[in-house]
Amino acid sequence: EVQLQQSGPEVGRPGSSVKISCKASGYTFTDYVMNWVKQSPGQGLEWIGWIDPEYGSTDYAEKFKKKATLTADTSSNTAYIQLSSLTSEDTATYFCARDVGFWGPGTMVTVSS
Amino acid sequence: DIQMTQSPSSLPASLGDRVTITCRASQDIGNYLRWFQQKPGKSPRLMIYGATNLAAGVPSRFSGSRSGSDYSLTINSLESEDMAIYYCLQHNEYPLTFGSGTKLEIK
Numbered sequence: 001e002v003q004l005q006q007s008g009p010e011v012g013r014p015g016s017s018v019k020i021s022c023k024a025s026g027y028t029f030t031d032y033v034m035n036w037v038k039q040s041p042g043q044g045l046e047w048i049g050w051i052d053p054e055y056g057s058t059d060y061a062e063k064f065k066k067k068a069t070l071t072a073d074t075s076s077n078t079a080y081i082q083l084s085s086l087t088s089e090d091t092a093t094y095f096c097a098r099d100v101g102f103w104g105p106g107t108m109v110t111v112s113s
Numbered sequence: 114d115i116q117m118t119q120s121p122s123s124l125p126a127s128l129g130d131r132v133t134i135t136c137r138a139s140q141d142i143g144n145y146l147r148w149f150q151q152k153p154g155k156s157p158r159l160m161i162y163g164a165t166n167l168a169a170g171v172p173s174r175f176s177g178s179r180s181g182s183d184y185s186l187t188i189n190s191l192e193s194e195d196m197a198i199y200y201c202l203q204h205n206e207y208p209l210t211f212g213s214g215t216k217l218e219i220k
Contacts, residue, residue, distance in 0.1 A: 035209070045149075045157065045200055047209040061208040095156055100147070100204060101168075103156040 002026040004096055004104035011110045012086045019082040020107045022096030029077040030054035032099045036070060036081050039106070040092040048094075051079060086111045115140050115203050119212025125220040126191055134186045134215045136201035141182070145205035148177060148186045151214075152197045160199075161186060193219070 007021040022034065036048040049060035053072035060068060067090070069082040083090055086109075093106040116139035126132045136146070144164040149157035159168045161177035164184055174189040188195055196219060201212040 044214045045202075045211040047211070050207075059207055097157075100202065100209065101159050101162065103158075106156050 002098065002102050004098060004102065006094075006096060006104040006107045009108040009110070011112060012083075012090075013113055014086055014088070014111060016086055017082055017084045018086065018109055019080055020094055020109070022079045022081075022104050024077045024079070024098065027098070029072075030074060034070075034072065034079040035097045035100045036068065036079075037095045037097055037100075037103075038064075038092045039095065040089075043092075047100075048081070053079065083109065114208055115142060115206065115210050117201055117203055117210050117212040119201055119215060121215060122213065123216045123218065125218055127220050128191055128193060130191045131187065131189050132191060132217065133188075134199050134201075134217075136184045136212045138182045138184070138203055142203045142205035144179065145203055146177075146179070146184045147202045147204065149200045149202065150195075150197045151200065157200065188217075191217075 003025045005023045010018045012018040030053050033050045033052050035050045038046045038048055048064045048068050051058045051070040051072050058070045072079045088111050091111045093108050095106045096104040118137045120135055146164040148161035150160050151157045160171050164179045165177045176187050178185045199215045203210055
């Protein structure tokens with residue numbers, strides 16, 4: 001059974017960084033790209049970017065190129081997203097999604113001083 | 114970037130109704146169109162892929178169709194469990210782009 005287990009809610013201070021994890025199981029981690037999607041409170045879905053875990057190659061939506069960094073650890077079958085220089089605009093739920101077909105449960109990030 | 118114009122934004126409907134949600138693509142996306150259902154506090158669930166193919170475990174009252182650059186999700190005989198927000202997604206090219214969502218609610 002495919003599972004994507006995401007880390008728990010985060011609270012970050014303005015200007016700081018947070019790193020969210022997405023642990024995959026039930027399939028070969030390197031066979032699928034992992035996408036990340038942002039959903040601000042009460043809003044729609046925004047694609048952040050993808051990472052190919054096998055090669056470490058990445059691609060980002062323009063607005064997230066200076067905000068998000070995607071990495072993957074094939075030894076633990078875990079993908080990560082780091083969000084830097086946090087502002088209130090980063091308060092949102094972040095989803096990992098295997099091939100944008102199977103989604104993790106989401107991780108809520110709250111930016112607050 | 115490819116724009117996905119989704120309509121309506123809100124759709125009041127009664128149980129047993131047939132409803133249709135539409136997304137229009139600003140450029141050719143072929144059949145690289147998916148539909149997702151999202152319930153409050155949950156992650157999106159894939160309903161339709163390849164514009165017309167039912168995802169595993171999705172009830173047969175759901176269907177997808179395409180007419181040119183217009184893509185539609187139809188639900189026949191609406192049930193209470195179908196009340197949710199529906200999004201389309203184009204994955205023909207990056208950046209991937211979603212429609213703005215349609216909130217399906219009981220009239």
